[in-house]
Amino acid sequence: MKPRLLFATTNPGKLRELRGLVGDAVEVVSLSDLPPIPEPVEDQDTFEGNAEKKAREYAEATGLPALADDSGLCVDALGGRPGVYSARYAEGSDKARYEKLLGELSGVPDDERTAAFVCALCLALPGRGRAIIEVGRCEGRIGHEPRGSHGFGYDPVFVLPQGKALAELTSEEKAGISHRGVAFRKMRPHLLALAGGSPVGG
Numbered sequence: 001m002k003p004r005l006l007f008a009t010t011n012p013g014k015l016r017e018l019r020g021l022v023g024d025a026v027e028v029v030s031l032s033d034l035p036p037i038p039e040p041v042e043d044q045d046t047f048e049g050n051a052e053k054k055a056r057e058y059a060e061a062t063g064l065p066a067l068a069d070d071s072g073l074c075v076d077a078l079g080g081r082p083g084v085y086s087a088r089y090a091e092g093s094d095k096a097r098y099e100k101l102l103g104e105l106s107g108v109p110d111d112e113r114t115a116a117f118v119c120a121l122c123l124a125l126p127g128r129g130r131a132i133i134e135v136g137r138c139e140g141r142i143g144h145e146p147r148g149s150h151g152f153g154y155d156p157v158f159v160l161p162q163g164k165a166l167a168e169l170t171s172e173e174k175a176g177i178s179h180r181g182v183a184f185r186k187m188r189p190h191l192l193a194l195a196g197g198s199p200v201g202g
């Protein structure tokens, strides 16, 4: 029988990306497919810590192998901020958050505007001690004004080394290079091992 995996998200884009990656080998369900489960508090100070906390709590709550992610934007000139606080960096919309970022970086020259999106993914099995963590990064720098209409969050102000803003890429192009895409592809063998009956994580 096909193993079931809970991907602890309600984001349809992330779910589609994961399903594309594991194909038919694993039945991926999301939080939207299950009765409501109390949401773990993301109170750790690293992406890995938050992803692991979520994956372990969801695995225990459901009895299913659980995959959870945490991601954000780390800006070198701000000592790595907003980091794990990326979603809470400013009240209101994505636009309010990237405008605050552009404000904080006003006057900072191009070569000091380096930044990276980081995504930590954690796979936890119910009742098991060990959890598997994979991290993906996408390097770039913060531009001076928003560009492009795709994506979400800080995409319009995140400029890739090739010169385009992330928001100027299609979702397929973004998945090929994004922090989340990199982390998903690193996690893929561990997810496929669920189907092979291998003792994931030992």
Ligand code: IMP
Pocket (backbone or CB within 6 Å): 069, 070, 071, 072, 073, 086, 087, 117, 151, 152, 153, 154, 155, 178
């Ligand atoms: P989450 O971990 O997916 O909830 O993301 C946390 C926050 O980091 C989001 O609310 C965005 O502000 C930011 N973020 C994470 N990934 C991306 C991305 O691919 N593009 C733009 N912003 C992102």
